[in-house]
Amino acid sequence: MDHEYTFSVCSLVRDMARYDNLLTSFAEFGFTTENSEFLVADNRARNEFDGYNWHKRLYGECRGKYIIYCHEDIVLIDHGFDRLVEALEELEQHDPRWLVAGVAGCAWRQDNGQSRHQILRITDKYGKDRRHGEMPGRVESLDECFIVTKRESPVFSSYDLSGFHYYGADLCSMAELAGGSAYAIDFHLRHDGNAARGKSFRQCRKAFLGKYSKIYPGRKLFCTTGEVQIPGGWYDIT
Structure with a gap:
């Protein structure tokens, strides 16, 4: 497959001022019109796009x-174009089957039992330059603020889900079902989101559990929003 650019930077936009900040930071850190293109899913007037359909x-x-799929409220602060290329090349050497990568993810690990494990490098509302885990590190969910995929090996979120929550975990699960994998990589940025929860969050969680109870009954997922017990199987929890 021929590529005109190294990166297609796709953003879900509701606030143009925040998006302008994103563009300024990308330009400052080496993303030029020669190596990158910038595309927008425009939600300024209304929610024409949601988390599950805008990638498609x-x-x-x-x-x-x-392809970078990112929120409008991220800002590059020390890592840029060269570092991202380097991180993705490192990931390709580590696991050529990777399909999805991000900056903050979660997984389970075995020690003296199962424990929750964050793998991330990010500045956000919870702290400056937070670092956890060894990267690249395989994860089963990713924060939706910044996700990278390969154009020649596309993976899409579910067609039977909608809304603005859990689509990072869904995308990682779809990659797994396709025979690939998801990883957190060492690419530091700032995310200015508030991680708000409400009625829509609970609705998305219910729909997510309903779908995956048929695929992974009894599985326990560790998502960036917390632990999720999928109903069904031997470990059904109501």
């Missing part, structure tokens, strides 16, 4: 080797 809608316009 923009994919057909992308001409980059890698």
Whole structure:
């Protein structure tokens, strides 16, 4: 597959001022019109796009080797174009089957039992330059603020889910079902989101559990929003 750019930077936008900050930071850190294109899922007037459909809608316009799907409220602060290329090349050497990568993810690990394990490098509302785990590190969920995929090996979120929550975990699960994997990589940025929860969060969680109870009954997922026990199987919890 021919690539006109290294990156297609796709953003879900509701606030133009925040998106302008994103563009400024990307330009400052080496993302130019020669190596990158910038595409927008425009939600300024109304929610035409949601977390599960905007990847699919923009994919057909992308001409980059890698596709970045990111929120409008991220800002690059020390890592840039060269570091991201390096991190993805390192990941390719580590696991050529990777399909999804991000900056903050979660997984389970075995020690004296199962324990929750965060793998991340991020500045956000919880702290400056937070670092956990060895990277690249395989995860089963990713924060949706910044996700990278390969254009030649696309993976999409579910067609039977909607909303603005759990689509990072869904995308990682879809990658797993396709025979690939998801990873957190060492690429430091700042996310200015508030991680708000409400009625829509609970609705998305219920729909997510309903779908995956048929696929992974009894599985326990560790998502960036907390532990999720999928109903069914031997470990059904009501």
